[in-house]
Amino acid sequence: MSPLFKNKVAAVTGAGSGIGRAIALGLAQEGAAVHLADRNAAGLAETAALLRAEDAGAFITELDVSSETAVFEWIEKIASTSGRLDAAFNNAGITGPAKRIEDYPFEDFQRVMAVNLQSVFLGMKYQIPLIKRSGGGSIVNTASVAALTGPGGMSGYAASKHGVQGLTRVVAMENAAHGIRVNAIAPGWTETPMVVANNQQNPAFAALAQNAIPAKRGGRPEEIAAAAIWLASDAASYVTGHMLTVDGGMTIGGGTLTPNLERIIPCQTSMKQ
Structure with missing residues (x-):
């Protein structure tokens, strides 16, 4: 079977760790040349080394995704x-x-709105013209189960992720006739490096959160990446404007990460990508 992204070019923000790194590695394994962006230069270098070990093209850019000038210049560099x-x-x-x-x-x-929502707006604003020049393609935005729920104590995060879902649907509508599909993924509790660190700081909250998930565990970054890569591939050619929830059943199980808000206010909880 031919790789899903053979001879194709992909771009990933937040590629220095976690879900972004897993997406980049999965794309490389599917034959893509990948442009990696993150503010974490060391993380970017580590991700690039993993991709090059797969004999994949890897191009790194240290990037502030909330800056219009920086995003524009990054897309110009890809072009x-x-x-x-x-x-x-x-x-x-x-x-x-x-x-x-x-x-x-x-x-x-x-700051949360700028990094989580403004960056998605800027990314699509400048990615779409280049994708059109390629004859079409796809975009996948990372939302969150917080786009479906109201996790107490996380007003900025939840607002930004609801916004990502809205932007995804609008841009999917605007570009369906141009051969560009736009979708989102909504990860649940995922075992990224930041989440692992927060778990160590607040093990009681971590246990509470994972107990609320029917699967009784957090997701692995590569599980989230597999869903994102599928959405971007031709295997999902008739899927657009959709937000795919990847959460081990958390949202259908009726669980909540914040049944007692006072328990989480002292800590810095995270579903960091």
């Missing part, structure tokens, strides 16, 4: 280096503090 773009994964994200809305600093809210 000049690879000449095309077939798939884009707007995955970069942060959680922000765990605070009630009356205590939530405005500056933190603005």
Whole structure:
């Protein structure tokens, strides 16, 4: 069977760790040349080394995804280096503090919205013209189960992820006739490096969260990546404007990560990509 992304070019933000790294590695294994972006230069270098071990093309850019100039220049770099773009994964994200809305600093809210939502807007704004030049392709945005629920203490994160879902649907509608599919993934509790670190700081909350998941475990980054890669591939050629939930049944099981808000306010919880 031919690799899903043979001779194709993909771009991934938040590629320095976690879900972004898993997406990049999965794309490389499926034959893609991958442009990696993240603010974490060391993480980017590690991801690139993993891709090159798969004999895949890997191009790294240290990037502030909330900056329009930086995103524009990154897409221009992809155009000049690879000449095309077939798939884009707007995955970069942060959680922000765990605070009630009356205590939530405005500056933190603005930062979460800029990294999680503004970056997706900017990414698609500049990715779409290049994808059109390639004759069509696909975009996958990383939302969250927080786009379906209201996790207490995470007003900035939940608002941004609801926004990602909305942007995804609008841009899918606008571009379906141009051969560009736009979808989103909604990961649940995923064992990324930041989540693991937070688990160690607050093991009681981690146990509570995982007990709320019918699968009784967190997801692995490669499980989330597999769903994202499928959505971007021709195997999902008739799927657009959809948000695919990948959460071990958390949202259908009726569980919540915040049944007692006072238990999480002192800690920095995260579903970091």
